[in-house]
Amino acid sequence: VYLVESGGALVQPGGSLRLSCIGSGFTFSNYGMNWVRQAPGKGLERVSGISSNGQETRYADSVKGRFTISRDNGKNSLYLQMSNLRLNDTAVYYCAKANGKGAWDSWGQGTQVTVSS
Numbered sequence: 001v002y003l004v005e006s007g008g009a010l011v012q013p014g015g016s017l018r019l020s021c022i023g024s025g026f027t028f029s030n031y032g033m034n035w036v037r038q039a040p041g042k043g044l045e046r047v048s049g050i051s052s053n054g055q056e057t058r059y060a061d062s063v064k065g066r067f068t069i070s071r072d073n074g075k076n077s078l079y080l081q082m083s084n085l086r087l088n089d090t091a092v093y094y095c096a097k098a099n100g101k102g103a104w105d106s107w108g109q110g111t112q113v114t115v116s117s
Helices: none
Strands: 002-006 017-024 035-040 046-048 058-059 069-072 078-084 090-099 104-107 111-115
Touching: 002 090, 017 035, 017 090, 017 111, 035 069, 035 078, 035 104, 046 069, 046 078, 046 090, 069 104
Parallel strands: none
Antiparallel strands: 002 017, 017 078, 035 046, 035 090, 046 058, 069 078, 090 104, 090 111
């Protein structure tokens, strides 16, 4: 399983970013996927999840209404559109393959999102 994230950057509060993840080494369309983040000095937090066919999505309360998860199974790609970014959205964001038990079993190297004025 290989997951490669991209799109992280330094952005001002209120700004927007779109993260991308490309998966390989497994049948991407068969698995739910997640975006998970880790802020400095904190544990992992699942930000959002999406079902294998893209029809079901879930969001952490902290990002609901601001972030949108999507996927393109034809491109083996997962996306996270982030808007109205806040200082406490600063974190390393990981794309993570769901394990079918409510958690994840594989993740990429992460992409850094820094929200700062």
